[in-house]
Amino acid sequence: MTNLAPTLSHCAVAVHDLDEAVADYERLFGLRVGERGENPWGHFRWAQMGWAGEQAVQLIQPESDDTHVSRVMRARATEKNPHGEGYYISVWTTPDPIALAARIESSGGRVIDRGDGSGVHWVHPSAAHGAFLEIVPQKPPHPEETPLRISHLGVAVADLDEAEETFRRRFGWIRPSERWVLDSGDFEAASIFADEVQAMTLIQPRSPESPIAVEMRRRADEKNPRGEGPHISVWTSPDTAALAEGIEAAGGRVIRTSGWPGAGSMLIPPSVTHGMLMEVTPRRAEPAR
Numbered sequence: 001m002t003n004l005a006p007t008l009s010h011c012a013v014a015v016h017d018l019d020e021a022v023a024d025y026e027r028l029f030g031l032r033v034g035e036r037g038e039n040p041w042g043h044f045r046w047a048q049m050g051w052a053g054e055q056a057v058q059l060i061q062p063e064s065d066d067t068h069v070s071r072v073m074r075a076r077a078t079e080k081n082p083h084g085e086g087y088y089i090s091v092w093t094t095p096d097p098i099a100l101a102a103r104i105e106s107s108g109g110r111v112i113d114r115g116d117g118s119g120v121h122w123v124h125p126s127a128a129h130g131a132f133l134e135i136v137p138q139k140p141p142h143p144e145e146t147p148l149r150i151s152h153l154g155v156a157v158a159d160l161d162e163a164e165e166t167f168r169r170r171f172g173w174i175r176p177s178e179r180w181v182l183d184s185g186d187f188e189a190a191s192i193f194a195d196e197v198q199a200m201t202l203i204q205p206r207s208p209e210s211p212i213a214v215e216m217r218r219r220a221d222e223k224n225p226r227g228e229g230p231h232i233s234v235w236t237s238p239d240t241a242a243l244a245e246g247i248e249a250a251g252g253r254v255i256r257t258s259g260w261p262g263a264g265s266m267l268i269p270p271s272v273t274h275g276m277l278m279e280v281t282p283r284r285a286e287p288a289r
Helices: 018-029 068-076 097-106 160-171 211-219 240-249
Strands: 007-014 032-039 044-051 054-062 086-094 111-113 121-123 133-137 149-156 180-182 187-194 197-205 229-237 266-268 278-282
Touching: 007 044, 007 068, 007 149, 007 197, 018 032, 018 044, 018 054, 018 240, 054 068, 054 149, 068 086, 086 229, 097 111, 097 121, 097 133, 097 160, 149 211, 160 187, 160 197, 197 211, 211 229, 240 266, 240 278
Parallel strands: 007 054, 086 133, 149 197, 229 278
Antiparallel strands: 007 086, 032 044, 044 054, 111 121, 121 133, 149 229, 180 187, 187 197, 266 278
8 A cells, every 4th residue: 555644845935025035045045046937826926946956945925915825924924024924835745645635635634636637735724733735746856965955844733642643644644752842942742754754843832831832822813723833844954064154154043052063953043034933953864765
């Protein structure tokens, strides 16, 4: 039986000014534009960015105030992020997106077929604890030595047991190891995997004062009363020290964690990335296939 558990390809970031965002990602991360275009379904302009033909991130700008992207941006706008920039959707690959979509629907989740015969489906945030996902056919492996590669998402959830069961039933992801606690962030977390590839870290706040809890309360609305959803994107780099120096030399800001640089990671604040909190960790050897 085919393993349908999807793996992460890239994220789309909603931005206020596409040309400005493209210039910032080029300057800070060395990303290059692969293609540009317009999305007739979502009514936004987009630019694919990456290295060596691999798409690492897609930047999208809504073309009017009456689009889903625009509404998402308005809903999360704050004094620090007046345009509501940030994560919009993550794209996942699977050997059979049609079969995976059917499994998600059979377990009570909502999916939307793009309807053009490509097999591409959108997974409604209500089916994935607040994360808007797109599932697409599998593609060839990415180049090995890219300076920055997305690894997985950190998703804030209200109940770890419930979230683990949801993602197991609908996506085939499992938790092969014990949960863990980060006292400095005041949360408990569980890593879930597709085979040996990490797909998500599920993050549950431990107290109402947790920064994650504060974020969830701010994000809560009628459609998402618990405020669940993406909190952070996690990336890997073969040389985190050089990457950090390059970002700072280009005018960006990084926050180095304990154990830097060999075992430590760095955080890149949303103010640098047009609204997407990033963590970059040292790249480990690829698991055996």
